[in-house]
Amino acid sequence: MMKTALENNHLISDLKMILLINKTNRPFVFSDNPVVFYNKYLYSITHFGVLGMRTPGLKIFYPLSPDLCLLLIDKSKYNIKRIFNESIIKINNLKDVNSLNKLQIHSAQNCVYFHDHNLFDYISYLCRTEYTTLRKYENSYSETEVEKFDDGGAKDLIHTYAPQIPYFLELSFIKEIPIVGNGTPIDRSFYD
Known part of the structure; x- marks a missing residue:
């Protein structure tokens, strides 16, 4: 797992790194699966995965302590409020x-x-x-015939993906920018 993360860190290097500092009387908690990939920008899309490392709108949350949480965010798809020194947000809102x-x-x-x-x-x-709304996570998949050959044969593509967490995350300091146009690019490099 660590090797994969190190080999693929370039895929998320364009995400804005923000340290969330908890100033409330309740701590951040963490789970046995603490690094959460989330995509509110593409939350309504359910027929393919939207949590890939290059997907537009990706947010990655990683609680570091009861008072600190690391957020990596696609800043081109969200308006970020109350940010200090370009990389710190102090959270005073218990919600x-x-x-x-x-x-x-x-x-x-x-x-x-x-x-x-x-x-x-x-x-x-x-x-x-x-x-x-809690559920056990299972990957979803779709199968698509992608190429036909002269001899009548075909290749199939099986696409697996993790569905989004069934929780609509609302944060007072982040608002998504509405999707414009008909299509949704599947890779952030399309608008780099």
Whole structure:
């Protein structure tokens, strides 16, 4: 996994790196699957994957501690508010922290971790509010006939992808830019 990440870091090098600093009285939590790929810009698309490393609108969230979370974001598809020094956002809104924690709950395979047992009721409350939409993750796939040969044979393409987390993430400091036009490019390099 680490080798793959190192070999492919160029695919996300154009994403804006932002450090989210939690200034509320509730911590960031993390799951057993803490790095979350999310795409609100293309959230309504369900017939193909929108979480690839080059997909327009990609956001990657990675909680680092109870007070810090790393965000990598396609800045061409979102308006980012309240940013300091081009790379820091201080979060004072508890709704934002709750939303990011719910994202971790949805991303979890089995466990959500937090640093203080006194937070159990808070985490339990968040889990209960999301319980009806939690699901086990399974990749989706589609099969397409892509090439026919003179002898009547054909090649098929099987495309697998992870569906989006069934949670509509709302953050007060990020708003997506509406999609313009008929088509949706599948690679950020189309508008680099």
